[in-house]
Amino acid sequence: MDAVVRVRVRVRGTVQGVGYRPFVWSLAHRLGVAGHVGNDADGVFIEAESGEGVIRAFLDALEREAPPLAAVEEVEHHRISPVGEGQFAIVASPTTAADRVTPVSPDVALCEACRRELRDPSDRRYRYPFINCTDCGPRFTITRALPYDRPRTTMAVFTMCALCQAEYDDPSQRRFHAQANACPDCGPHVEWRPVGDAASRVREDAITAARACLAADGIVAVKGIGGFHLACRATSAAAIATLRARKHREEKPFAVMAPDLETVRRFAIVGDEDARLLQGRERPIVILARSAVPTLDLPAGLGPGHHTLGVMLPYSPLHELLLAGEVLVMTSGNLSDEPIARTNDEAIERLSPLVDGFLLHDREIHVATDDSVIRHVDGRELPIRRSRGYAPYPVRLPYEVASVLAVGGELKATGCLTRDHYAFLSQHIGDVGNHETLAALQHACAHLEHLFEVSPRRVACDLHPGYASTQWAITHAAARGLPLTRVQHHHAHLVALAAEHGWREPLLAFVFDGTGLGTDQTIWGGEVLLGDASGFERLGHLAPTPLPGGDAAIRRPSRMALAQLRAAGVPWSDGLPPVADWPEASRAVLARQLERKLHCAATTSMGRFLDAAASIVGLRQRVSYEGQAAIELEALATTVPSHGAPYAFTLREQGGSLVFDGGPVLAAAARDVLAGGPAAAIARRVHDAVREMIVAVADALRDRAPGMRIGLTGGVFQNVLLTREVVARLRHAGFTPMTHHLVPPNDGGLALGQALVAAHVERHG
């Protein structure tokens, strides 16, 4: 027989609140191992005693057989003296604060076992909207502090009944130490509160009343996991029009929630990867192409000008009950630039003018967290918005870093805190241009600091003095006596990309986006940078063009188009859509403005270049949300295959930089528009031109690309058509392209890069 050995084991990663201790307990019983297991602030600790061979099998299974929600990063063990124990037990968490903490799990969609119980009339949780277990349910959104234990969550106010407590205490049960465990007798409940005089209703009646309101084309505010949604029937053009009018959201697409995959297939094209994403435990909104032959017709008003649709499946039991086979619009419960509503009072105060009733509940949401949004490229995730289901899962860094706080940019803001090998990114906050959203960003950063016990030694922000986040960072750093690091926008994008890939060498990256302040005080956005956390070199850029009227040019692509056509020496002839968009008198004013360079900042923005292209093909002269023109240009280009020679950028060397001039591309597009060419084919050729330019520039800089890596980052690379084709062409040319899979290429990923630049300054000066 084997000699008896005892080992002390440490398991790190996301191993709390995911059923890991019960798993260890069952494993120990199965193999005949004595000892104990427990949670502490550093993860899971185990002592195990048995024969040598058994212990080896036990250690091996700790990682290999871990429960589905666990993300084991490290199993560390060493031998200690056997004590002759005969039992295996789960022991209590020590309450002492440790200096290291373990990531709390993100929120998890309803699991299959719970879904079956929800639908089983003989189950005591039949149709109970808060059913959950150790494999599913809210986590991050209900957690006030770590370690993750019921008293530190918003479930603390509900005392478990005898039956629930017995499940909670029994290691053989699926709900053993399920911190959010609840049932109709002891847990939270829903309430229907109509706007107006009608009486409120509770429990099953509340859901019935909400469904009746939806059936009559009403708008309902639904409290979910991370905040409120505004819901209406997705099959009703009238309900959608009402929602648009009340929410003051004219064109931005609405996401829908469909009851199951089969229903999604009736109106959208669902590939294998889409199906996996839709059904995954994160349950993000997945951007899908609309079906050409739908058997369930959803109104075009869901997303005017879009060939895609954001779709998600139900992730809370309440959604399951509410949908009951219908497809619903489920859009964030906010007024256009405000944060998502979190508390019942907040929702009633702010959303009453928008809705006909509220489906509320009394489980408090501690952290407001919007739905995440994902596209995919060649079977890999491309995050557009990283929030519920992902936050606060950290990005594991390739090296240890100093603790810093980064506050992000202006649009799609997120905050980031670093510690040891981790970067904790906040949930998506939104555009911090107004007071409420900025307050939400401040709150999110403070919560991360508290939750993960980070004491930042430095603060990081953008170079742009006009960003609300920059202004906050300046005062916040001063108030705490911390040094501040201002990070150039595109440098931050580059570093974020390298970080998520664990790339430690300098990276040559194409950083293409809408706007970011350059080190020369002009507006950048079509940049080729070589750099790492310690700094960067600008090796190339789009030829600068005037940006007449600054932000006005962003809202009105035709203004950008006229400026760029003029810069390219293309006459403003009447047949061109941007010309037609301007009355002759104002056109003359614009011409004078361009001539005298009045209020004309120079920009190298690729986003603005694509806006100009969208205007020239006649697609869009005004936008009502950021990136709209470029998104619609992609949609249009996607409808046709590549054909003919692409338009071509000209490349030139200028002051040690490689400059790519888009003037000839726009001139060629204008010529084809005037010749009556189809808009889709022209849009396609613009895409092809950008693709070929990237490959040509990469090739010209081949000797400067460490490891033959080429990074693709910035909001322009949310464009799937462009990203997919550039990746393929770069591979073909012998490069290894690097794109985003963990954090968004847009400004939602900016804080990660800022943090690493500041952490580098903190450590190395």
Ligand code: ZN
């Ligand atoms: Zn479950």
Ligand code: ZN
């Ligand atoms: Zn109960």
Ligand code: FE
């Ligand atoms: Fe950006």
